[in-house]
Amino acid sequence: MAQVPGSAGLVLVEGVAHLDEPAAVFEGMLTGWARQQKSRMLSDATVSSRLSLLRRFTEFAGSYPWSWTPADVEDFTVGLTSGERRMAPATIRGYHLTLRMFCDYLTDARYEWPRQCRDRFGQVPSQVCHEWNTVAHLTEYEGQPARRPLSYDELEQLFDHLDRQVDVIVKSGRKGALAALRDAQMIKTCYAFGLRRNELCRLDVADLRPNPHVPDWGGYGSVHVRYGKAIRGGVPRRRTVLAVPEFDWAIAGLRQWAEQARPILRPADHPALWVTERLTRVSTKHLDKRFAVLRAGAGLAPELTLHCLRHSYVTHLIEFGYPERFVQEQVGHAYASTTAIYTSVSNDFKNKTLQAALGRVYKPPSTTTEATGATTGMTTGTEVRR
Incomplete structure (x- = not known):
């Protein structure tokens, strides 16, 4: 054999x-x-x-x-x-x-x-896991219910706290201003580009790319992700995430970090975009710890993790009206059903969508021209409920 x-x-x-x-x-x-x-x-x-x-x-x-x-x-x-x-x-x-x-x-x-x-x-091994004594996969998403996309108010609350932290350190004259600025920009970039933790930490300076459609953004119009989540047994998947105009505020922060703050650390030929004071790449473990501290300082629920920012990105792109296929490509999902799991639109968005639908279906009757009996858009004599 x-x-x-x-x-x-x-x-x-x-x-x-x-x-x-x-x-x-x-x-x-x-x-x-x-x-x-x-x-x-x-x-x-x-x-x-x-x-x-x-x-x-x-x-x-x-x-x-x-x-x-x-x-x-x-x-x-x-x-x-x-x-x-x-x-x-x-x-x-x-x-x-x-x-x-x-x-x-x-x-x-x-x-x-x-x-x-x-x-x-004198014994042989047997299968001990059967359908009657193991957990069945019954639902597509089994995450904790408390983990959800952040609302716009919560995001503003978080980002304001990040900026205040940097200002406080700068005014006090203490060390750590660059680290605070870096961590703040990492969290903002995580949301503005819908990145996973590892994707964010593994970014290099060379991964910052222009967007030919918006030359004013310079070399910060897109991010090339080289360490996307791999399919089991495969290599990391690559994708390019385009900056969207609703999040163009993140471009100024990226430019500030890459061109002004990062050079102060004298990284020499270190390729990493996010480097520490010891010239090492920022780890996902550090990022998780920092986010937990900053989240608590901003007064947000402890169930909200860094990955919730990715859920927020997907949800808000859908609310902005971007096609589902575009959103799926941006976040690197292999299946549209995965993107749908990430989406949790707000009540305000649903109300506006319903109002738009009501306006399309229950339009007021169009005016008629008595001399010719012509109509604009609807048949004469038809009554429409509003």
Whole structure:
């Protein structure tokens, strides 16, 4: 039989006596599955997190995979849904998916683990995740209800607070004015271009591009995203996000940072647009922490995350009247249904849309010309309710 990536023959040496044979076989299983996963071009971070979960589940069950039962999965799930740190349904479903894939791998005869376990322990691994003991994917969006797009008033409240923070530091003469200006502009850029956290932090100066339709914006009319969210097993997707006139205020801030503030840090040939005082690239972890502090200072709800600005961007573009296809291309969604999930238009927008529809349907009757009986737009004698 030809050995495939992850097969037992590639990670276990026949005829070797291990001091702790069950532990050695389990480590071989993890090594083999890691090879199989990496052969699918999955990232190291994805594979590492899955292996960590398998070790965690093994410790919880108190047994190795060839002794696992569906009851172990059910007990594990109960533990995840109990207590103050209750896991979200989407997270638990991801755990179940990892366990199911690992069991599929172990029970596949091509990888020889059933034979190895039978010969060594007199047991064979089985599938322990079934439709009756795992979380089903019932809805397209399972995010927390409190996470929503910010209203226009909330955005103004947040951005005013960002500007005040910079002014306070400058007037006090303390250090940190450049960092405050950078963080403020990063958050504004996140909203004005609808970027994800990683997309924002991975921007280089060279990614700032002109928009040929608006030469007055110079080299800040578009942003070239090179580290867009990758489809599993693929490379990061690229796209160009055009600045829209409703958010042209962000262009002045970008220009100020790139041409005036950033050079003060003397970044030399460092490519990153957002650099720290130590000339390193700003991390997503730092950005999350700073946003949490600034959000609290602005008096906004703690459930509103940085990603909510991306939801706000999609919602507001729709309210401005941009076609859904344009919005989908701007944010880099593969499917229009994903963009629809992000959209949550305001009551004011819905009221205006309804008023416009009422105006189209219940138009007042047009004037008639008695001499000719001609009408403008409607038939003579027709009554229309308003």
